[in-house]
Every structure is written in structure tokens, then in C-alpha cells.
Amino acid sequence: MKSYQRIYHEIEEAILAGRYQPESFLPSENQLSTQYDVSRDTVRKALASLVANGYIQKIRGKGSIVIQREQLRFPLSGLTSYHELQRAYGYDSTTEVVSLEKAIITPELAESSGFSVGEEVWKTVRIRKIDGQKVILDKDLLLVKYIPELTEENLTHSLYHYIESDLKLAIAYAEKEITIDNLTPEDHLLDLHENDINIVSVKSRVYLADAAQFQYTESRHQVDKFRFFDFARRNPSVY
Amino acid sequence: MKSYQRIYHEIEEAILAGRYQPESFLPSENQLSTQYDVSRDTVRKALASLVANGYIQKIRGKGSIVIQREQLRFPLSGLTSYHELQRAYGYDSTTEVVSLEKAIITPELAESSGFSVGEEVWKTVRIRKIDGQKVILDKDLLLVKYIPELTEENLTHSLYHYIESDLKLAIAYAEKEITIDNLTPEDHLLDLHENDINIVSVKSRVYLADAAQFQYTESRHQVDKFRFFDFARRNPSVY
DNA sequence: CAGTGGTCTAGACCACCAT
């Protein structure tokens, strides 16, 4: 474990546990550098991640203040898998695999997915149940090139855990787009309300550490169950 | 201008102009440090911002690759004001101020806004028209403590420009929440479709560089005009 | 093996804040 990551996690843990109270100041960078016996630059790296993740705000000439955050404002934005969210929030949730098959990218699929025509993909549809209600429909395309084997078991349990821990692939970043769509026939796999006419569509292209796209997902959410949190900084460290 | 910011902007500009092509590599950190006559650490700071903003992906042992991005995927997530978006996208858009008055935070308002009971705020409602259609309803609360004067002029033109350039306040970060709501009577200030039953609600709490909240906004968007892009990294530089 | 990015150091100077 890198030393600045260790420091990040210790401070994060202390904030979450309330040992560093909201609106109070962290020890100064010089104090932390003595305390952890590392250089000031290493402390600054740890603090930079705390800033990026919305734990602290640095104030020049004063110090680093702990930000008051709402409960459970964890990375609902960002790139976090469904199972990670589920565990973080303690949902009572299950996944049902509707279909799983190999397919070849057609010109129409290429357009929306970002994959090239002719590439071989796993094509799968899953339903997420929360408290017994079918509320999310997940439609995935995964490149066979990167994920040669894929079972219902992988899809029911954590797909990202399988990809990262078993296949040792490094998931790096994603582009997401949220829109409100009209219902399609396929959406009736979900437990919709009688008068529902809209559904939330979250489309993602997910990339590995070598900048190659390996996944395209469309996640369709029942409107009244949908919630998206974002922590945004103005001019992310630049301008 | 800080030297790493200058480098950031020069490289960003070169990427946007196509002088650095997607899927090609930037010069190495050592080359850039010679080229710009700065230390490698300074180059690395500039590159870190390019990574955070989704322009490049660093690959250890190989270099920094330029990411292929869709057109116009600018910070629609993040903390960008309506007028900045409008300018970036070239919308034909106007703003109409429905109301502007001072108010005192009540217990109910405190709950949703995050402000304390008894604080004095500007309370304003605006309508955003795009191509002549009234599609967004903006409801704002702004602390009088930080913004003593506020005119219709400020609200029609860029509020953030007024706050940053004229009042010299540093806007730092925001917490946002996106949900799909049922229509309220107030929403009929917009040009809704006959069968619309939902609206997209984006609620934001906006904070200054000293970590003090100065604004609460609810932005209500006609569903078929709503679009939200996000660029997300897994484990933002930490784990 | 040489070249790349990743981590870490020790020190310098600056801008800002409080006293």
C-alpha cells in the first residue's frame, strides 16, 4: 500500500467515524507530515484525494476544513458497480439474468455502443430487484476479447469483482449519459406503475486502464426509484 | 497564471484542436518537462488535471494516451452555470425572471435548502427558454450575507459571473441530487406537453472556497429536454 | 535493456490569514 493512500484512508476513516468533526480543521500539512513521518508532498497527495472526494476543503492561510456531508452521499455518481452500491447501502436486493448470449456488433449497435462493427460481444439482460420489486433493467455488451468466459453466476454476483479480481483487468473510467425515455415493450419486464409513461436511461461506456473500451451498458430505472447524487468541484484544480 | 495551469491549457487546446490525436501518445513527462522548461513534477500536475477532466489516460511504462471523446461532452456534469453551458453549446436561449424578493428561512425551507432557520435570503424564480420553448424552471435561494445586492439584470445575465467577477467570491463545490418528480402547479409555468406527468428535479447546494454554503437551487427540467453527461473515474487516484 | 510513469524526499519561496 502506498504511503499517501494509507494516510488518505486513515483520515477518511477518522472523518467518517467523527474523530475529525465537520467544520473543524485537520492538523496542518506540516503537523501531518511529522505525525506520519513522511514528506509534506506525500501528505498533500493524500489531502488532494480527500478534496477530490468531497471530504475536506482547503483554505489558504487557514488550513483544511472537514466538510459537512449528508448521510449516505457515497459515490452514487462516479463509477461504482451495482453490487458495491448495494453493499454500501444495505439494500435487500437480488439479480435475475434474463438472457446471456454471444453476438456480433452490427452497424446499429456500433452507433450506440461505441464498439466496432464485427466485434464479438457478450450480450446480456438482467433485472435488479429491490425489496422484491423489479426496478432496474440492465442491458450489457461486454467484449469477448477481454472477457472470454462469462457465466450467469458472474452476472448474478458481482461482475466487476469478477473482472477485477479474477480476470485482473483494471477498470479505469466511464462516460455516462442520463436521459428520460419513453417506455419500450422490454421495460415491462419491470414492475412498473400503471400510469408510468417514462423511464430513466443511464447509458455508460466503460474503459480499462489502457484506454480500451470493454463494456457498454444501458441501465433503465423506474422513475420513482431513481436517485443520482453528484459531488462537483468548480474548475477541478485548474483554471 | 501558474505554470502548470498554462501547460494544462496548452495541451488541452492542442487536444481539442486535434494537434494531439485521440489514441496517440503525448510526449513523455521528461520530454514535456524539457519542452516547457519546468520540473517533471510541474508537468505531472498539469497531466493530473487532464486525467481528471477525461482528456488523457496514463499508462505506466508506456505514456499518456489521448482519449477519444464524443463531441460536446463538456462539463455537463460538474459545476457549470447555465450561461456557461449556453455559451459552450451555442443555445439560442433567454432567461425570464418570474420573481425576486427577500425572505427569511423557515423550518421547512431549512430542511431542504441546508440553510439555518432565520437566515436572510434572496428568493427567486426564473424560466429558461430554449428556442422559444420554456423548458427549465430555476428556483434559487441565495444568502444575502454574501450577496447583498441582487437585481433582475444579474439574474438575466450570468449570475455566476456577477458573483465571481463583481463580488469576487470563489465558488468551490456543490452537492447535487437528481430525481424524477411528479408535476406541481408551479411547473405549468413551463411549456409542458399535454401528457407529461413527470419532471426532472436537480437540487444543488453550492459552497464557497471557505466551505460556507451560499446557494440552494432547484432546477426543474422538462423530461424530454433533459440530458446529463458524466465522466467518472474508478477510484479517483486512491485505493 | 532503456524509457515510461509512480512514489517520495528535502528544501525553497510565495500568497494569504490571523494576531
Add this chain to the structure above:
DNA sequence: TGGTGGTCTAGACCACTGA
């Protein structure tokens, strides 16, 4: 004025990539 965070340097060593 002393302490804070912000910028920048020069150098070191490591882990990884590709030839």
C-alpha cells in the same frame, strides 16, 4: 510576524512496458 496552504525544483528509486 508566524503559521498556513500553493507552487516549483532536482534528484532518487521503483514498477512496468516493449524491444
